[in-house]
Amino acid sequence: MAPTLKDVAERAGVSRSAVSRTFTDGASVSAKMRKRVEKVAQDLGYSPNVLASSLTTGRTKLIGLVSNNFHNPIFLEVFDLFTRALQDKGLRPLLVNLTDETDPANSVRLLRQYSVDGVVVASSTLPPGFGLAFRDAGMPVVHAFGRVTSAPQVHVVSIDNIEAGRLAARSLMARGYRRVGFMGGPEAASSTQDRLKGFVSELANHPEIIVSQSFASAYTFDAGRREMLTLLAGPRAEAYFCGDDVLSIGALSAIQDRQLSVPQDIGIIGLNDMEMAGWNNINLTTIRQPIAEIVHSSIELMTAMLGDLARVPEARIFACHIVERGTLRPLPQATGANGLG
Amino acid sequence: MAPTLKDVAERAGVSRSAVSRTFTDGASVSAKMRKRVEKVAQDLGYSPNVLASSLTTGRTKLIGLVSNNFHNPIFLEVFDLFTRALQDKGLRPLLVNLTDETDPANSVRLLRQYSVDGVVVASSTLPPGFGLAFRDAGMPVVHAFGRVTSAPQVHVVSIDNIEAGRLAARSLMARGYRRVGFMGGPEAASSTQDRLKGFVSELANHPEIIVSQSFASAYTFDAGRREMLTLLAGPRAEAYFCGDDVLSIGALSAIQDRQLSVPQDIGIIGLNDMEMAGWNNINLTTIRQPIAEIVHSSIELMTAMLGDLARVPEARIFACHIVERGTLRPLPQATGANGLG
DNA sequence: TTGATTTTTGCAACCGGTTGCATAAACCGC
DNA sequence: GCGGTTTATGCAACCGGTTGCAAAAATCAA
Numbered sequence: 001m002a003p004t005l006k007d008v009a010e011r012a013g014v015s016r017s018a019v020s021r022t023f024t025d026g027a028s029v030s031a032k033m034r035k036r037v038e039k040v041a042q043d044l045g046y047s048p049n050v051l052a053s054s055l056t057t058g059r060t061k062l063i064g065l066v067s068n069n070f071h072n073p074i075f076l077e078v079f080d081l082f083t084r085a086l087q088d089k090g091l092r093p094l095l096v097n098l099t100d101e102t103d104p105a106n107s108v109r110l111l112r113q114y115s116v117d118g119v120v121v122a123s124s125t126l127p128p129g130f131g132l133a134f135r136d137a138g139m140p141v142v143h144a145f146g147r148v149t150s151a152p153q154v155h156v157v158s159i160d161n162i163e164a165g166r167l168a169a170r171s172l173m174a175r176g177y178r179r180v181g182f183m184g185g186p187e188a189a190s191s192t193q194d195r196l197k198g199f200v201s202e203l204a205n206h207p208e209i210i211v212s213q214s215f216a217s218a219y220t221f222d223a224g225r226r227e228m229l230t231l232l233a234g235p236r237a238e239a240y241f242c243g244d245d246v247l248s249i250g251a252l253s254a255i256q257d258r259q260l261s262v263p264q265d266i267g268i269i270g271l272n273d274m275e276m277a278g279w280n281n282i283n284l285t286t287i288r289q290p291i292a293e294i295v296h297s298s299i300e301l302m303t304a305m306l307g308d309l310a311r312v313p314e315a316r317i318f319a320c321h322i323v324e325r326g327t328l329r330p331l332p333q334a335t336g337a338n339g340l341g
Numbered sequence: 342m343a344p345t346l347k348d349v350a351e352r353a354g355v356s357r358s359a360v361s362r363t364f365t366d367g368a369s370v371s372a373k374m375r376k377r378v379e380k381v382a383q384d385l386g387y388s389p390n391v392l393a394s395s396l397t398t399g400r401t402k403l404i405g406l407v408s409n410n411f412h413n414p415i416f417l418e419v420f421d422l423f424t425r426a427l428q429d430k431g432l433r434p435l436l437v438n439l440t441d442e443t444d445p446a447n448s449v450r451l452l453r454q455y456s457v458d459g460v461v462v463a464s465s466t467l468p469p470g471f472g473l474a475f476r477d478a479g480m481p482v483v484h485a486f487g488r489v490t491s492a493p494q495v496h497v498v499s500i501d502n503i504e505a506g507r508l509a510a511r512s513l514m515a516r517g518y519r520r521v522g523f524m525g526g527p528e529a530a531s532s533t534q535d536r537l538k539g540f541v542s543e544l545a546n547h548p549e550i551i552v553s554q555s556f557a558s559a560y561t562f563d564a565g566r567r568e569m570l571t572l573l574a575g576p577r578a579e580a581y582f583c584g585d586d587v588l589s590i591g592a593l594s595a596i597q598d599r600q601l602s603v604p605q606d607i608g609i610i611g612l613n614d615m616e617m618a619g620w621n622n623i624n625l626t627t628i629r630q631p632i633a634e635i636v637h638s639s640i641e642l643m644t645a646m647l648g649d650l651a652r653v654p655e656a657r658i659f660a661c662h663i664v665e666r667g668t669l670r671p672l673p674q675a676t677g678a679n680g681l682g
Numbered sequence: 683t684t685g686a687t688t689t690t691t692g693c694a695a696c697c698g699g700t701t702g703c704a705t706a707a708a709c710c711g712c
Numbered sequence: 713g714c715g716g717t718t719t720a721t722g723c724a725a726c727c728g729g730t731t732g733c734a735a736a737a738a739t740c741a742a
Contacts, residue, residue, distance in 0.1 A: 001479040002453055002456070002478075002479070004727090004728055004729085005728060005729060006728075006729090014691085014692090015691065015692045015693080016692090016728090016729080016730095017691070017692060017693080017730080017731080018690090018691065018692080019729095020728095020729065020730060020731085021690095021691090021730090021731095024730080027730095027731095028689065028690060028691085029690075029691090030689080030690060030691090030738095033690075033691080047450050047453055047454055048454065048728085048729075049453075049454060049456055049728055049729065050454045050455055050729095051392045051395060051396075051401065051454075051455060051456060051728085051729090052396055052697090052727075052728035052729040052730090053697095053728075053729050053730070054392060054697090054729090055392070055393055055396075055696090055697040055698060055699085055728080055729070055730085056696070056697045056728095056729065056730040056731075057697090057729090057730070058697085060392065062435075062455075065436070070417060070418075070420065070421035070424075071417070071418075071421070071616075072417075073414045073417060073617075075417060076411060076412070076413075076414060076416060076417040076420075077411075077412075079411065079417075079420070079436070080411035080412070080438065080440070083411075083436050083437075083438035084438050084440065087437075087438060092435055092436075092451075092455065093435070093436045094403075094433055094434070094435060094436075095406070095420070095424050095433075095434045095435075095436045096424075096428075097421065097424035097425050097428060099421070099425065109388050110433075112343055112388055112390075113388055113389065113390060113391045114391055114392060114403075114433060115343070115390060115392060137343075138342040138343070221616075221617075221620050225621075249620065249622070250620075252622060253620060253621050253622040256622055257621075275412075275562075276414075276562075276617075279562050279590065279591075279594060280566075280594050280598075281590070281593060281594040281597055345697090345698055345699085346698060346699060347698075347699090355721085355722090356721065356722045356723080357698090357699080357700090357722090358700080358701080358721070358722060358723080359720090359721065359722080360699095361698095361699065361700060361701085362700090362701095362720090362721090365700080368700095368701095369719065369720060369721085370720070370721090371708090371719080371720055371721090373720095374720075374721080389698085389699075390698055390699065391699095392698085392699090393697075393698035393699040393700090393727090394698075394699050394700070394727095395699090395727090396698080396699070396700085396726090396727040396728060396729085397699065397700040397701075397726070397727045398699090398700070398727090399727085
């Protein structure tokens with residue numbers, strides 16, 4: 001159906017190589033030849049088949065975009081940013097949905113079959129085994145929203161979850177909360193553990209503050225709501241740092257059910273700053289992850305890897321900051337000013 | 342890096358054809374040969390390169406998944422369902438983000454370069470020119486959430502937007518509203534026009550009911566909020582049928598700002614039934630689109646097309662129904678029972 | 683104009699597979 | 713064991729491109 005290089009060559013009366021060369025930049029073609037070929041190509045509506053060329057060049061310009069996170073609205077923003085950033089670099093995202101997948105070998109096989117040039121893992125909950133398996137299969141890997149360590153085994157672009165935990169703790173203290181709670185995401189996820197670690201360690205210097213902790217079973221509204229309902233049944237804290245914005249909204253719904261008011265009776269601080277958090281009937285105070293920066297940095301790292309396969313893994317860490325809205329009491333001092341930056 | 346068919350053939354001491362045949366089902370290979378080859382393939386970690394084989398078979402098993410809708414949470418559900426359904430059929434989604442794209446020719450070129458086997462357009466706002474351009478380029482096309490017509494030019498799987506408009510009108514009347522408003526999505530979209538048409542035509546039989554109409558500029562929270570704020574500044578209706586759930590939530594936020602209460606002062610009915618609509622601090626009465634059914638039917642249609650390229654375009658229409666929640670007054674008669682089905 | 687140098691072009695082999703065809707091997711009934 | 717059929721295998725050409733190499737053409741300096 002679609003015209004091929006051979007068609008163009010015959011019609012233009014030149015060799016196939018000549019046609020090929022007009023479409024690969026850096027190749028040696030005279031201006032005359034190029035013009036002639038381009039004319040015919042235009043007429044025929046020819047455009048080169050990337051997949052065929054990949055056989056010899058070894059590059060498909062296909063990037064596996066793998067995630068297991070198809071229920072958190074923040075990831076729609078993430079996918080939007082990733083797909084556009086990849087497109088801008090002339091790369092194509094091959095979307096891989098890893099929900100319910102536990103064996104990295106399957107994914108490796110799959111990505112191999114399509115000989116993707118690289119893999120972007122976009123998830124804060126996918127176990128590190130996946131990234132490692134891709135790397136071991138010889139593919140450049142960038143793990144966005146992954147766990148930051150001092151000796152990363154694959155490239156990681158993320159926030160410092162420990163620091164985020166600290167930031168949350170400091171914010172709550174600064175607002176005068178004395179009994180604070182950590183209501184994390186899935187306990188097994190390293191991001192949860194890191195945030196807890198930061199949260200607790202910051203508070204360790206303040207023995208007067210009472211800390212409790214618990215975990216929601218997933219990053220979902222229902223899990224957040226359920227967890228908060230059980231928390232409210234016992235002795236409750238004055239404010240909670242929730243695992244993410246979706247959990248926070250679930251928690252808010254539980255609080256509302258109990259006729260308690262926010263932030264007077266209970267304060268909530270989330271994490272992510274998804275679009276919805278700013279909707280003014282939600283108005284959630286939260287810690288903002290700089291999504292766009294993380295995505296762009298991930299792509300930058302990926303394209304760098306495509307040029308230098310041997311590049312040694314690095315971790316890129318982005319700073320978080322608090323977005324003041326209505327679910328935490330204001331700071332005691334001057335309005336708006338926030339010494340915690 | 343990755344082992345090739347040749348490697349396996351040499352190692353097993355058989356011809357390349359033999360190896361190829363063990364991996365294509367329906368091919369003639371003895372059990373003995375198959376066993377031998379599979380053993381070696383296993384040892385080497387070989388799996389066939391789909392892209393290379395596509396050169397001769399003409400099938401890449403790549404499906405372009407194109408959308409321009411990366412800001413509406415319902416589409417995260419849609420992407421989740423599509424990617425999983427495609428995976429189950431052994432197909433791979435090549436995600437194409439058409440935000441800001443106006444020229445179908447670019448997308449055609451792009452999808453051609455990757456010689457996708459077919460294209461799924463998932464959008465209610467993308468102009469029909471895109472689907473047609475893909476079709477004209479010889480690709481099987483299914484337009485999910487597209488416009489239903491009696492003589493479809495490409496396969497369409499969707500709800501009947503006219504009927505949805507009627508359903509909304511009937512629901513509002515049944516609940517005793519006398520002044521009703523249509524607050525649609527982008528005016529140019531055919532889905533908006535169809536819903537309006539249905540809404541108005543149903544009410545045409547009831548001259549005692551006063552109807553107004555307006556349009557939000559996009560399917561976003563802000564647009565919905567803005568539009569409702571201007572509506573509230575004038576003579577307002579008792580209930581509004583909003584273009585979708587996101588617009589509805591924006592509208593609710595505006596209503597809340599004006600200290601009006603829902604559903605006592607104003608009723609709202611949305612469309613989509615995205616997950617969030619059921620969150621009980623939103624609790625939106627809405628018209629449910631059967632997303633999963635639409636997606637599965639789309640994929641079914643796509644796989645059918647792959648087997649029969651000449652298949653004549655059809656429209657598959659799914660019924661909508663109302664999901665009763667808290668933003669519309671209850672029906673006057675018995676609780677819960679809903680005569681409108 | 684000539685010979686040396688640079689640039690452009692085509693040939694042919696190759697990338698990793700598939701497949702029609704011919705031949706070889708296995709199977710069948712007797 | 714035989715001839716006849718069916719099944720399995722390998723050869724070689726092909727899919728749509730790219731690329732090293734050598735020959736041809738263009739450019740340059742003298």
